Amino acid sequence: MKNSQAPSLKVNEIFYSIQGESTYAGLPCVFVRLTYCNLRCTYCDTTYAFYEGEDMSIEEILAQVEAFHCPLVEVTGGEPLLQKNSLLLMKTLCDRGYEVLLETGGHIDISPVDTRVKRIMDIKCPSSGEADKVFWKNIDYLTANDQVKFVIGNRVDFEFAKETVEKYRLPDICPVLFSPVFGKLENKTLAEWILESHLPVRMQLQMHKYIWPPDQRGV
Numbered sequence: 001m002k003n004s005q006a007p008s009l010k011v012n013e014i015f016y017s018i019q020g021e022s023t024y025a026g027l028p029c030v031f032v033r034l035t036y037c038n039l040r041c042t043y044c045d046t047t048y049a050f051y052e053g054e055d056m057s058i059e060e061i062l063a064q065v066e067a068f069h070c071p072l073v074e075v076t077g078g079e080p081l082l083q084k085n086s087l088l089l090m091k092t093l094c095d096r097g098y099e100v101l102l103e104t105g106g107h108i109d110i111s112p113v114d115t116r117v118k119r120i121m122d123i124k125c126p127s128s129g130e131a132d133k134v135f136w137k138n139i140d141y142l143t144a145n146d147q148v149k150f151v152i153g154n155r156v157d158f159e160f161a162k163e164t165v166e167k168y169r170l171p172d173i174c175p176v177l178f179s180p181v182f183g184k185l186e187n188k189t190l191a192e193w194i195l196e197s198h199l200p201v202r203m204q205l206q207m208h209k210y211i212w213p214p215d216q217r218g219v
């Protein structure tokens with residue numbers, strides 16, 4: 001019988017796959033995808049996580065994670081920080097010895113997240129349609145443990161990302177990731193822009209979309 005008092009979360013899916021992004025790309029990883037997002041990025045590839053999901057206690061989530069026997073876990077969404085119990089979930093995963101990554105959209109305060117968690121934070125570019133939602137104060141909270149990601153769809157986005165990187169000297173704080181919008185901006189074009197700019201940023205592709213069909217869920 002379910003304990004209705006136990007801390008719970010609405011979970012969209014839990015799966016085991018190859019980490020496709022960040023400096024952890026290529027490593028086996030368990031993904032805990034939480035439901036809900038209050039942004040509507042034009043390129044969103046996880047719209048199914050906006051509302052779909054089932055209520056699970058933190059212990060139920062941990063049991064499923066444990067079954068994969070993998071030391072790396074990413075809490076993603078949707079937007080994980082919309083559910084306050086995501087903080088407790090991440091803390092508990094850290095306490096149990098997991099290396100924990102968080103993928104967040106950058107529009108919600110990241111300061112309450114356990115400092116053991118590696119926060120991979122988007123800064124939304126203009127073509128996402130959500131650049132006005134960036135919570136800029138988050139930059140003050142970043143540490144060398146974190147990573148900042150720009151998803152770039154066109155030249156305007158690239159210029160915005162470049163100005164932001166330079167203004168806040170982001171590479172002095174943590175790794176900075178530039179990723180093309182899949183199917184919109186050619187990988188080669190972004191690579192050339194990065195090389196021309198001499199920015200010390202890391203280009204990344206969503207590796208899982210090259211291993212499996214790009215619209216496949218649970219990978």
Ligand code: SF4
Nearest residue numbers: 037039041044078105
């Ligand atoms: S923040 Fe992420 S989940 Fe939310 S709309 Fe944007 S891409 Fe989709």
